Amino acid sequence: MKCPKCGNEVNGNFCSNCGTPLSSRNMNINNSSFNNQMGYKPPLKKKSSLMGIFGFVLSFLGPLALIGIILAIIDLITDKQKHFKHGLSIAAIIIGSIMLFSSCASMMNSSRSNKSSHSNAAAEKITDTPTTVTPTTEAQTEVQTTEVQTTEAPRMTKEEFMYSCLNLNDVYKSVAREPSKYIGQNFEFTCYVISSREAGFFSGYQKYFVTVAYDFVKAQDVINRGWANNYSDAMGWSTDFKTSVWLMDNRNEDDSSYIKILESDVITVYGTFEGMTETKNNFTGESGEVVSLDIKYVDILS
Structure with missing residues (x-):
């Protein structure tokens, strides 16, 4: 092998003349040639x-x-x-x-679930089997049913309903302060109708009326003195705006006893207190509660 630098013949890994190491390429060539001469084969990858x-x-x-x-x-x-x-x-x-x-x-889980479903089906079949009822049991059931039907309270007539009413003016503040005590109580209320409005779609009522308390005796005195010609004109002397009640109207207009209420009417209404009604001012956003009655009967005074 010759040295790549000086050309001297070299047998080892370094040149004896200039000291230059032989390249790895030459060494690899020598190693491969040596392996071929010795019959050695590198192991193959498995x-x-x-x-x-x-x-x-x-x-x-x-x-x-x-x-x-x-x-x-x-x-x-x-x-x-x-x-x-x-x-x-x-x-x-x-x-x-x-x-x-x-x-x-x-x-295994599926087999267990199948067994449980079969057992449930069997239990359902057992519970679905009709039971025989003896004639005496049927007779007793019929007697009990007739007793329940006879104990139902009859519907009150108009006169009976009016007789059961309290004067709302006498307990107005108490109703407004503790409404839960008066739920279901019947009241009569003489008032002046300020406005008539159509109720909302989901309110459960057809109309409602905004009213204030009206003192009929005071109004009659004002008319007698000549200060007003009728009860509507006497409104300024005989109304109390602090006692405001909303009348919720869901009566059947096809009923022969139906009386239509108009604005500026002076009426006495007979109704049931079912709780306070929530109010809201759409302009200011203010909300509150007001005493309300479900109308049953109406008498027009003026």
């Missing part, structure tokens, strides 16, 4: 066997995992010379075992 590959794939396929495990075991036993890599075979055995275990567990 590959996975086809049986191990198939076993690995089948281990993921649920019921076929058992076949994958068998192929992996055969691959490990037959390759005694270790010509192939067996990592996939080992993985196939582990994964296949897990898949088989999960499949068995799911089958």
Whole structure:
């Protein structure tokens, strides 16, 4: 071998003339030629066997995992010379075992659920079987039903309803302060109708009227003195705006006893207190509560 620098013939790894080291390329060439001369062959890289590959794939396929495990075991036993890599075979055995275990567990759970469903169905059949009722039981049931029907309270007439009413003017502040005590109480209220309005779609009422208390006796005195010509004109002397009541109207207009209420009417209304009514000013956003009555009967005074 010649030195690449001075051209001197060199047998070792360094030039004896100039000291230049020989290149790794030359050394590799010498090593390869030496290996060829000695008959040495480098070891080949091992590959996975086809049986191990198939076993690995089948281990993921649920019921076929058992076949994958068998192929992996055969691959490990037959390759005694270790010509192939067996990592996939080992993985196939582990994964296949897990898949088989999960499949068995799911089958057991499904069988338990089927048993429970069958038991529930049997229980339903038992409960659905008709029971025989003796004639005496039927007779007793009929008697009890007739007793309940006879104990129902009859509907009050107009006169009876008016007689059951309290004067709202006498207890107005108490009703406004503690409304829960008066739920379901019947009241009569003489008032002046300030406005008539259509109720909202979801309110449950057709109309409602904004009214204030009206002192009929005081109004008559004003008329007698000549200060007013009628009860509507006497409104300024006989109304109390601090006692305001909303009248909720859901009466049947086709009823023969129906009396239509108009603005500026002076009326005595007979109704039931069902609770306070919430109010809201759309311009200012202020909200509050007001005493209200569900109208039952009306007498027009003026």
